[in-house]
Amino acid sequence: MDIGANAQAVMLLTVSLGKSDKSGPKPLTTKEWARFAVWLKDHELKPSALLSGDVNTLLAGWMDKTVTTDRISGLLDRGGVLGLVLEKWRRAGLWVLTRSDSEYPERLKHRLRFDSPPVLFGCGNKKLLGRGGIAVVGSRDAATADVAFSENLGGSAAEQGYSIVSGGARGVDESAMFGALKNGGTAVGVLADSMLRAASSARYRKHLLAGDLVLVTPFNPEAGFNVGNAMARNRHIYCLADAAVVVSSTPNKGGTWNGAIDDLKAGWVPLWVKRTNTAGSGNSELVQKGANWFPDDLDSLSTLLTSPSTGAVQGGGAELPLLSTQVTPVELSEGVVGKSKTEDESVLHPIVEIEKVAAGQDNKPVKTDADFYRLFLDRVIEVTDGRPMKADEIAASLELEKSQVNAWLKRGVADGEIKKLQRPVRYQANTSEREQASLFG
Secondary structure, three states, X not given: OOOOHHHHHHHHHHOOOHHHHOOOOOOOOHHHHHHHHHHHXXXXXXXXXXXXXXXXXXOOOOOOOOOOHHHHHHHHOOHHHHHHHHXXXXXXXXXXXXXXXXXXXXXXXXXXXXXXXOEEEEEEOHHHHHOOOEEEEOOOOOOHHHHHHHHHHHHHHHHOOOOEEEOXXXXXXXXXXXXXXXXXXXXXXXXXXXXXXXXXXXXXXXXHHHOOEEXXXXXXXXXXXXXXXXXXXXXXXXXXXXXXXXXOOEOOEHHHHHHHHHHHHHOOOOEEEOOOOOOOOOHHHHHHOOOXXXXXXXXXXXXXXXXXXXXXXXXXXXXXXXXXXXXXXXXXHHHHOOOOOOOOOOOOOOOOOHHHXXXXXXXXXXXXXXXXXXXXXXXXXXXXXXXXXXXXXXXXXXXOOHHHHHHHHHHHHHHOOEEEEOOOXXXXXXXXXXXXXXXXX
């Protein structure tokens, strides 16, 4: 597991390393790290500087009630322990992503902003983290009918080209994931515990090696089950998806209920609920609070990506303006979206990293429509990696107006940058053309 100095520093400051931490300072929470990261960036300090320089000198002027310089120094002193566990995790096939890595999922940064986890541990196909999909959640001790429903939903998602995002727990989560995998689809498992054990499990191993599955966790890969961690990871399931389905829930109790309530409050993705007559189920109460009843058939899961009440694709909490040729980078950078001051530079609209060209800040030229078109083509390569997509699916994935997407798709086909497939009409980036062009560019 080869990680850079910045990633090592972030891990030392934010990750529990197990038993060795019991007598030492507690790692920074996500919110504490966010405060500290903002201060570091404002003072033009990279986390890696803390590994080689004098901490007290570098952090002169830093004042925080809970994040003291002594606590930071104590956490950084765990370098020897970190080296040992990293080697152990590397041998098991695990990898690490921090928020500054290009492969870190934009959906998490965009939707959670300061609350996005500073470190993600995982194994399997990293590209699946950026693909989106249908989140399926429910009880560990689900009824037989709910387990069957979850497996069928996973299979239908696979047939229609959607990935399943779930928590990997027994019952609903696991049934939906394996329903997709058994039908040639893909799945994302956001684990609350025991990542190291799962990475070597026979039931997962073949799918991990085939590139059809990715397992990820924001917690120590060797951590055991913890109610707090299980609750905290629920938001990551929602925020890695494009829509969510609650199969079973208990009112005012448990992770499934709390995760659904969080999504309804934040508006990350459209929330759907399976109809049920089970006594004591919380599903109908979720509908009363704003969720939608799941459609009567699974013929077109694309309907799940749209909010029935508005007809618009949801996601990201506060509604984002859709990109058009009439919206300029200046308008977006001056508060229509708002800039998040994390240690990263790209946490706004997933296709336009506007803050990099904010007028009056770096004297870079304002992007033209041609620039936006090139950015669009780059994003199409990512979202259609592995499968062609319909125009409305691309528009939903990139959070763009369909009319604008259609115009750029037509242009891309004419330019040879995009392939158009028939019956049904779908599109996919023509990467072979780009690869040939790069030989001469």
